[in-house]
Amino acid sequence: MKRNVNAIWNGDGIDGNGLLTAQSGAFNKMPYSFKTRFENDNGDLGTNPEELIASALAGCFNMKLAFVLNEANLNPTELNTNATLTFIDGSVISIELILKGKVPNLNEEKF
Incomplete structure (x- = not known):
């Protein structure tokens, strides 16, 4: 079995951001960034x-x-x-x- 996830990253490490998409559709263009290690734009914890x-x-x-x-x-x-x-x-x-x-x-x- 092979599974595929696509990760796109734009920008530098601190201010950049990316999108994660799973082949299965479990998540599609899920945003992630250095900030989401700690909190997202709403102040909530991110993944x-x-x-x-x-x-x-x-x-x-x-x-x-x-x-x-x-x-x-x-x-x-x-x-x-x-x-x-x-x-x-x-x-x-x-x-x-x-x-x-x-x-x-x-x-x-x-x-």
Whole structure:
């Protein structure tokens, strides 16, 4: 499977801005900029590429874990994963995943 996302950037790093579009249509021309790392033009928090990376990893992790549990004849009712991405000096240093789940008939020993 291949998925495509298009990222357009206009201008310099501080004052520039860009648009993100997903092949799936989940987002189309979603704006991002240096400012949206902290807040958008309305003063609200905005998204940023690092947040999107962390959310993609958490989402993929949950989905894969659900399939692995299904193969073991276990059916999760909820998998809740928090992803914390650490970004220092222009590089992703780490992404920590913390999972909380509800899986009937699964105890710590089995997990």
